[in-house]
Amino acid sequence: MEVKDLLKIAKIRCITPEIPLGKPIANLYASDLLSWVMGHVREENTVLLTILNSVNIIAVAVLLDLAAVIFCDGVEPSEDVIAKAKMEKIPLFATDSSSAQTVKVIDRYESLL
Amino acid sequence: MTYTFEILPMNLEQAGYISSFVKRLLTDDNISKMIVRRVSIATYEAEINVVIHSYGGKCVIDYNQKQLKIVFSDTGPGIKNIDAAMSEGFSTASLFARENGFGAGMGLPNIRNSCDEFDIQSSDKGTILTIIFNL
Numbered sequence: 001m002e003v004k005d006l007l008k009i010a011k012i013r014c015i016t017p018e019i020p021l022g023k024p025i026a027n028l029y030a031s032d033l034l035s036w037v038m039g040h041v042r043e044e045n046t047v048l049l050t051i052l053n054s055v056n057i058i059a060v061a062v063l064l065d066l067a068a069v070i071f072c073d074g075v076e077p078s079e080d081v082i083a084k085a086k087m088e089k090i091p092l093f094a095t096d097s098s099s100a101q102t103v104k105v106i107d108r109y110e111s112l113l
Numbered sequence: 114m115t116y117t118f119e120i121l122p123m124n125l126e127q128a129g130y131i132s133s134f135v136k137r138l139l140t141d142d143n144i145s146k147m148i149v150r151r152v153s154i155a156t157y158e159a160e161i162n163v164v165i166h167s168y169g170g171k172c173v174i175d176y177n178q179k180q181l182k183i184v185f186s187d188t189g190p191g192i193k194n195i196d197a198a199m200s201e202g203f204s205t206a207s208l209f210a211r212e213n214g215f216g217a218g219m220g221l222p223n224i225r226n227s228c229d230e231f232d233i234q235s236s237d238k239g240t241i242l243t244i245i246f247n248l
Contacts, residue, residue: 034161035219038154039226044146052214056161059129063136063153080126 001025001110003047003068003091009109012070012102015077015092016085023067028106030072030099034060041066047106049099051075058084066090072099116174120163120187125213128164131172132156135183138176144248152181155227155244158220159185165210166190167239181246192235199225 004021006012014021026045031037032052037060041048044065050057051073058081061069068091071077077085077092085092095102118131135156139149163170163185170187197203199221206216225231230245 032214033217033219034214035158035217035223038158039219039223044150054125054213056125056128056214059133059157063129063132063157064150 001106001113005109005113006047006068006070006093006106009105011097011105012093012095015071015082015094016090019086019089019091021068021091025067028103030103038064049102051099053077053081055080055084057081058088058090061085061090062088068093070095070099070102072097072102114176116176118172118174120160120167120170120172120185122164122167122169123209124164128161129157131160131174135174135181139181148246148248151227152246155224155246156183158223159183159242159244161215162220162242163187165206165215166192170239179248181248183244185242186239188239189237191237191240192233195233195235 003023003025007014023045025047026043028047029041030049032050034056041064045067047068048066049070049072053075057069070093072095074096076094121127132153136149136153139152167187168189170185173184175182192198201222202218204216204218210216224244228244229247232243234241
């Protein structure tokens, strides 16, 4: 599954359509604590699901080579976050669903591929 | 080569600058991804610690073909109980830091687990953290 496949999931919308979406998705990880993310994400091209609307999310995404970030539970990333994501070419998505629900939806979609 | 950076207190916008710099430096020199990842994690956590806990500090990076040595030094308030701070889940992070996603109590454990050599000295005057990576 690639990041661009997230576009086919109705509940998830892309916030940064100008950023290339060609990376593969190696894994999913859901957390709102940055040090936890830093210590536990093992694979590059992981997609992070979070409610943490902070520019530091993008710094972590760059350092860990994350494939994308999905903001869950209706959280809309701020202008600062979007601007930094565009600068660093980290694709951003958003959904009204919880991180747990979103993981289920992505997993279900992937099983159909 | 030696590189020196100033770190401003409470400036979360700037946090990540040094770790991104080091990541680029090592990636450009074709250092293995595994090492780059460990260095990125440790440097970011250390940078954040100075930003959210201290009154400001600096970072000095010594880099040669065999070794990467990074020293973070800051002014006060220091770490009262280093043993507690080294244990996973222990945090004294402020509400401001927590609201920005920090304060998981994983900073120092993540740093220690990522580097080859680790030393931390702290008093009420400040903290000096030295981390070394074999390249």
